[in-house]
Amino acid sequence: MRIGIDATCWQNTRGYGRHARGLLSKLVRIDNANQYVFLVDSEPDVWSLPAEAEVRLIRNSLPTAVASSANGHRPVLDIWKMSRALSAREFDLLLFPTIYSYVPIYSRAKKVVMIHDIIAETYPDLTVPRTAARLFWNSKVALGRWQADAIVTVSEYSRKGILNHFKTAPERVFVVGEASDSIFQVLDDPQPSVRLLTLGISPNVRSVVYVGGFGPHKNLDVLLTAFAALALQREFADVILIMVGEYEKEVFHSSFQTLKKQVQKLGLANRVIFTGYLTDGDLVILLNLATVLALPSMMEGFGLPAIEAAACGCPVIATKASPLPDLLGEGGLYIDPTDVHDLERVLNRVLMSEELRQRMRRAGVAAASLLTWDAAANQLVQVLNQVAMT
Numbered sequence: 001m002r003i004g005i006d007a008t009c010w011q012n013t014r015g016y017g018r019h020a021r022g023l024l025s026k027l028v029r030i031d032n033a034n035q036y037v038f039l040v041d042s043e044p045d046v047w048s049l050p051a052e053a054e055v056r057l058i059r060n061s062l063p064t065a066v067a068s069s070a071n072g073h074r075p076v077l078d079i080w081k082m083s084r085a086l087s088a089r090e091f092d093l094l095l096f097p098t099i100y101s102y103v104p105i106y107s108r109a110k111k112v113v114m115i116h117d118i119i120a121e122t123y124p125d126l127t128v129p130r131t132a133a134r135l136f137w138n139s140k141v142a143l144g145r146w147q148a149d150a151i152v153t154v155s156e157y158s159r160k161g162i163l164n165h166f167k168t169a170p171e172r173v174f175v176v177g178e179a180s181d182s183i184f185q186v187l188d189d190p191q192p193s194v195r196l197l198t199l200g201i202s203p204n205v206r207s208v209v210y211v212g213g214f215g216p217h218k219n220l221d222v223l224l225t226a227f228a229a230l231a232l233q234r235e236f237a238d239v240i241l242i243m244v245g246e247y248e249k250e251v252f253h254s255s256f257q258t259l260k261k262q263v264q265k266l267g268l269a270n271r272v273i274f275t276g277y278l279t280d281g282d283l284v285i286l287l288n289l290a291t292v293l294a295l296p297s298m299m300e301g302f303g304l305p306a307i308e309a310a311a312c313g314c315p316v317i318a319t320k321a322s323p324l325p326d327l328l329g330e331g332g333l334y335i336d337p338t339d340v341h342d343l344e345r346v347l348n349r350v351l352m353s354e355e356l357r358q359r360m361r362r363a364g365v366a367a368a369s370l371l372t373w374d375a376a377a378n379q380l381v382q383v384l385n386q387v388a389m390t
Helices: 015-030 076-086 131-147 156-166 194-198 220-231 256-265 280-289 304-311 324-331 340-352 354-369 373-389
Strands: 002-006 035-040 054-057 093-096 110-114 150-153 173-175 207-211 240-244 272-276 292-295 316-319 332-335
Touching (some): 015 035, 173 373, 207 220, 207 280, 207 304, 304 324, 316 340, 324 332
Parallel strands (some): 002 035, 002 093, 207 240
């Protein structure tokens, strides 16, 4: 088969981009039976595209990763150009790694569309608050589901959500998992990089780390409130909260400014560090140094930062509204994201017990090692072949 892939999310620094790079790079390396064409709308700068695939540049006025923002929209001409390129008769099958970048297709090619989660549908006010943007999102998702011959999602948790919310036929929805990249591993002697030292992060200070975006659904106001309660206690006088994620060039709905004000109001200015975007190299070191990672989101379709942390030997506290209890098992402790006291209690428990942290480290590393991009890519190949034969 000749398979066209919408790779316009390749340069995205958030979960969509990380997922696409990890999965698609492995896909084209293990599948020699099919030909893959990556269609992109911007020149790759940071992350190079795999040499095993043909790459085709569609010159748009704005890259999709920038245009498809919470406060904007893709120009109609750009949508048409990408739609025309993907609808070319040469393709037997089309793959969209995320519904986020979906465009209408006018060909008989089979279509596989990935819907990572139903967060925007469950919490629209927290993710797509503007009416016009929400209407555009809902229309795009509806069209993508209607045109798709198969829908792929990243966890059984998300699959159940898709089936329940959209009332989709179960035989049309498949699970293709995720994994941490090989760089995420336990280091023998982790030492802060120059970047981390510049941020004020030293190896001998206990830290609670958050990694991800700053959208309201990430529930970070609850994390700050729980941390503020701990910060008042003498036994936690040395603990800092490190919040990792892009906030200057964020295209998704963000509550970063509100969170900054909350930090000031709670008197935590000298206890909370916003790092901005970190390279994977810096992030690996940070996760090796961290005491615990906290992911208190209202919902996670997969929760890749938690898997990456576990692979680095970092204990995890995560939301129950996710597949993480099944994926990490005893490598994590799981909280009700609406209960600030639950989060405070579990943070207290992990920070106070070295024995507990050691057990969580061992279990987390073992659990993360079972998740690989090779396995995910093989799952996807099976889906593509099955769709092609129907």
